[in-house]
Amino acid sequence: MLPKNELFIRRTYDLSRLGVQNVRSNPTVGSIIVKNNLILSEGYYKKYGGKHAEVNAFENIHRSQLTDNDKLNVTLYVSLEPCCIVGKTPACTDLIKQNSVTNVVIGSIDKTPKVDGNGVTILKNAGIKTLTNIEQIDGDQIAKTRNVFAIKQRPYITLKWAESANGFITSFGEQTIISNAFSKRLVHKWRSEHDAILIGTETARIDNPQLNNRHYFGPSPIRIVFDRTLKLPTSLHIFNDNHPTWVITESNKEYDIQHNEAITYIRFKFDVALLQNLTDYLYQKDIGRLFVEGGAKTHDAFIEAGLFDEVRIIKSNHMLKGGIKAPEIHHSPDLTIKMANDKVSFFYIS
Numbered sequence: 001m002l003p004k005n006e007l008f009i010r011r012t013y014d015l016s017r018l019g020v021q022n023v024r025s026n027p028t029v030g031s032i033i034v035k036n037n038l039i040l041s042e043g044y045y046k047k048y049g050g051k052h053a054e055v056n057a058f059e060n061i062h063r064s065q066l067t068d069n070d071k072l073n074v075t076l077y078v079s080l081e082p083c084c085i086v087g088k089t090p091a092c093t094d095l096i097k098q099n100s101v102t103n104v105v106i107g108s109i110d111k112t113p114k115v116d117g118n119g120v121t122i123l124k125n126a127g128i129k130t131l132t133n134i135e136q137i138d139g140d141q142i143a144k145t146r147n148v149f150a151i152k153q154r155p156y157i158t159l160k161w162a163e164s165a166n167g168f169i170t171s172f173g174e175q176t177i178i179s180n181a182f183s184k185r186l187v188h189k190w191r192s193e194h195d196a197i198l199i200g201t202e203t204a205r206i207d208n209p210q211l212n213n214r215h216y217f218g219p220s221p222i223r224i225v226f227d228r229t230l231k232l233p234t235s236l237h238i239f240n241d242n243h244p245t246w247v248i249t250e251s252n253k254e255y256d257i258q259h260n261e262a263i264t265y266i267r268f269k270f271d272v273a274l275l276q277n278l279t280d281y282l283y284q285k286d287i288g289r290l291f292v293e294g295g296a297k298t299h300d301a302f303i304e305a306g307l308f309d310e311v312r313i314i315k316s317n318h319m320l321k322g323g324i325k326a327p328e329i330h331h332s333p334d335l336t337i338k339m340a341n342d343k344v345s346f347f348y349i350s
């Protein structure tokens, strides 16, 4: 059995994951309040701009459970360092001080520049016993999407593709199904956990995907598609419902289409700076997580630019006779052998 700090901090990690579909560029955070080894209350960050996990944990305490004396003796566990800046909500360090918490146990440090250890310092200076980096590897893993956004000033980028046993993503020029019911649902879950989903022109044209989340609960991401000259047929699914689609184009024109109000035209030169300009734009728009679903040229462009944080590969045990080779990952500024294990996950299906 894990020691109690580790056990309780793990509960905050479980809680933090409940927010993953709705926090956008903010971190997922879970928090619990403990007294005499009993959990008095729990909270998590539910929604972008909403109350922080610690606030929800405090609000969920049944006040009848606490005498004044008790108040001096509670421990707050939180998956991520409490914020010390007044943003959309007040600083959590103030709340913790006001509630006479005696101990704070933290999973991971928030790398947002104005926080980054300052929350811990404020608590310690207020005389609150503060422990950091408990079960840190998992805590950092949960915090990483926010930390990439805060430090690199771009969304956390996940590349995902499915490949045959012999390494092809498709037969030439046609849609090839390399998935099963389980992996399809899993991919829809992943979609629900990202703010935007991006595909290349050829994938839009050949596969005609709906690019939404239909097989899991939760939201669908904003759809993003490259269409340099606006040559894609306007009959495609992505242009024919009211869900937002962002079209990356060089053209000053617009599609002649019924649901044009759902389409945002983002105009960039299609030069070497395209992906950097696009990810800068997505940062400005508070897109915290970007899910890239291919095809090969699109993945290659992100890999070549070193613009990715994680790769998820669905590997089938079926062979294809030929077609488009799956991307190879050999170039990334911070991809080391060790990180390759962390970053690249294979999901085997049969």
Ligand SMILES: NC(=O)c1ccc[n+]([C@@H]2O[C@H](COP(=O)([O-])OP(=O)(O)OC[C@H]3O[C@@H](n4cnc5c(N)ncnc54)[C@H](OP(=O)(O)O)[C@@H]3O)[C@@H](O)[C@H]2O)c1
Pocket: 160, 161, 162, 163, 168, 169, 170, 172, 173, 174, 175, 176, 178, 199, 200, 201, 202, 203, 204, 206, 207, 226, 227, 228, 229, 270, 274, 275, 293, 294, 295, 296, 297, 298, 299, 301, 324
């Ligand atoms: N197995 C899987 O997981 C999976 C996933 C997705 C797709 N696919 C398959 O992959 C095939 C399409 O792959 P693909 O490699 O031929 O095409 P793609 O990556 O879908 O689209 C590539 C096209 O997008 C446009 N583009 C503009 N800027 C780009 C940039 N920075 N990066 C990438 N593309 C940019 C270019 O079109 P212009 O030159 O016209 O401007 C380029 O030729 C389809 O058959 C599809 O079924 C398989």
